[in-house]
Amino acid sequence: MTIVMDKNEISAQPRVRVPQHVAVVMDGNGRWAKKRFLPRVAGHKKGVESVRAVIRAAAKAGVKNLTLFAFSSENWKRPSDEVQALMTLFMQALTNEVQELHKSRVRIRLVGDLSRFSPALQQKIQESHHLTENNDGLNLNICVNYGGRWEIVEACKKIVEKCIPSQEITEDLFAQNLQIPDSGDVDLFIRTSAESRISNFLLWQLAYSELYFTPVLWPDFNEEEFNKALDWFAERERRFGKTSEQISLKEAQ
Ligand code: FPP
Numbered sequence: 001m002t003i004v005m006d007k008n009e010i011s012a013q014p015r016v017r018v019p020q021h022v023a024v025v026m027d028g029n030g031r032w033a034k035k036r037f038l039p040r041v042a043g044h045k046k047g048v049e050s051v052r053a054v055i056r057a058a059a060k061a062g063v064k065n066l067t068l069f070a071f072s073s074e075n076w077k078r079p080s081d082e083v084q085a086l087m088t089l090f091m092q093a094l095t096n097e098v099q100e101l102h103k104s105r106v107r108i109r110l111v112g113d114l115s116r117f118s119p120a121l122q123q124k125i126q127e128s129h130h131l132t133e134n135n136d137g138l139n140l141n142i143c144v145n146y147g148g149r150w151e152i153v154e155a156c157k158k159i160v161e162k163c164i165p166s167q168e169i170t171e172d173l174f175a176q177n178l179q180i181p182d183s184g185d186v187d188l189f190i191r192t193s194a195e196s197r198i199s200n201f202l203l204w205q206l207a208y209s210e211l212y213f214t215p216v217l218w219p220d221f222n223e224e225e226f227n228k229a230l231d232w233f234a235e236r237e238r239r240f241g242k243t244s245e246q247i248s249l250k251e252a253q
Pocket of ligand 1: 031045086
């Protein structure tokens, strides 16, 4: 039997450490478009191709959870034609891509305050959740009208509504009341376009993440760039407050 592999697959060594949860701030669409004298929306459209490439690369590498920041709660303040164009892109992406992602066993969740979206978009989101909810492949979380502080406040509200006594409130219990508890803490955070900010993304889950900032603009970010971030992560020593010696000893055992 002949197995046809591309050049990269033949030379690639399996990574020692693959992050279980990767979170990405997809930044630089506007600047990518401006450099080409194109309208900002052209950058967002090209950015959809990068989204596709990164989903494929993450699944191939064995990442279990991929969380993408697509629209923050502050992004409503952008010019209304840009906001409208982004809503259209979300609708098109869900319409065109969900069946294919479902075939690849991807579980899709849109995370954020969805109530502000049009009834048609909310309906499409619910259909995507429903169709893919039992899939056991990559967990794909797309944050829209999302803010990290909002998520923390929502978790507090849930805990209060359940009348949980204060002595029972632990970090674990709190984390279980976040929006996507099963995706867990973020191992690797990626932000494109040379900005080094967290921008109110996954504030609780980023506590011990490795932070990777790259100058590449999101529309130019592809499988190769994603793999560079994974390679960088594989070399990081994650100490979680311990000493380097303790970590080496544990790894040797
Ligand atoms: C940030 O770049 C990007 C956004 C606010 C939108 C992200 C949306 C996409 C990548 C397309 C659709 C996504 C999905 C999940 C289908 P920016 O506009 O702030 O860029 P700038 O900083 O250069 O102006």
